[in-house]
């Protein structure tokens with residue numbers, strides 16, 4: 113398929129995608145099986161062509177506020193699973209308010225409010241709704257919420273207070289693998305919460321993990337599963353094993369790299385937001401992810417922040433390279449730039 117294509121053919125392939133061509137399962141098998149750097153560069157070339165057609169060199173910037181690392185769940189891949197004996201924090205309302213004040217005018221397109229499934233909020237969900245209100249009042253920016261499988265009533269209330277985006281990642285659409293990852297959780301419950309949010313006017317983000325025991329066929333199942341639900345943002349994250357978790361020693365030689373899947377996501381979801389997360393390899397990693405077709409930088413932390421990431425490649429490092437100024441500087445060195453806020457509001461359908 114793509115291996116033997118010369119530049120003109122790669123351009124034509126990109127144009128076909130822009131014209132609406134849909135990749136078949138066999139096409140996905142072929143792309144997921146690409147091996148050499150040269151072949152992969154051809155895939156990234158086509159993905160950039162499609163990304164540039166819709167977004168040019170303009171990138172969106174998402175601020176990540178992990179405001180509570182308490183959780184009642186025990187996902188086998190996650191550092192914050194309730195069985196892991198770690199230091200946890202829960203920001204106070206005042207701390208969140210002060211953080212918002214420091215974020216004014218920083219240049220973010222959206223604020224991502226993330227928490228574990230913290231009983232403090234799950235037992236009193238209006239506390240979470242109040243948080244959304246505080247951030248909306250302080251910053252007025254679009255808000256992404258990543259609270260886990262919140263009940264429908266709370267999702268509705270958060271929407272009324274100004275939440276725009278609901279992020280809930282299925283991890284995999286392979287039910288057997290899901291059971292091993294999201295231990296004791298309902299596949300349908302997770303799926304239905306995201307679908308309900310979409311029906312209530314949220315933009316939604318779905319996502320999968322790779323390097324977590326997924327193979328080509330399960331990855332195709334996941335790509336198809338996400339496609340069927342019309343997400344506004346789709347991600348893939350490399351699974352980073354976490355100390356103190358059941359998968360801390362998990363290793364596999366996966367050929368299903370994050371960069372390869374980012375590029376395939378771009379071809380399957382040409383107009384979608386596709387993240388380049390700093391959570392995995394910081395700003396150096398961002399460059400590769402943008403060059404593979406991503407167009408929103410996520411897990412950008414408030415300046416001088418000691419807040420957690422999620423996969424948190426830099427946990428324990430003194431120096432963290434996740435502030436917006438450093439991101440923008442690197443973007444400029446790549447000939448890219450932050451998009452106007454109006455472009456983002458268009459994506460949100462505002």
Ligand SMILES: C[S@@+](CC[C@H](N)C(=O)[O-])C[C@H]1O[C@@H](n2cnc3c(N)ncnc32)[C@H](O)[C@@H]1O
Nearest residue numbers: 189190227228229260281349350351352422423
């Ligand atoms: C956004 S965070 C927390 C939000 C909320 N508690 C939830 O589970 O949806 C959860 C996501 O981070 C990602 N994640 C968690 N641990 C990870 C790890 N060790 N490596 C890569 N991604 C990870 C997973 O995709 C997971 O869905």
Ligand SMILES: C[C@H](CCN)[C@@H](N)C(=O)O
Nearest residue numbers: 258279389391410411422
């Ligand atoms: C996984 C997190 C996002 C949650 N909505 C964040 N660390 C990221 O990588 O974007």
Ligand code: SF4
Nearest residue numbers: 183185187190193228
């Ligand atoms: S992924 Fe979310 S729900 Fe699962 S343990 Fe981590 S914080 Fe809790």
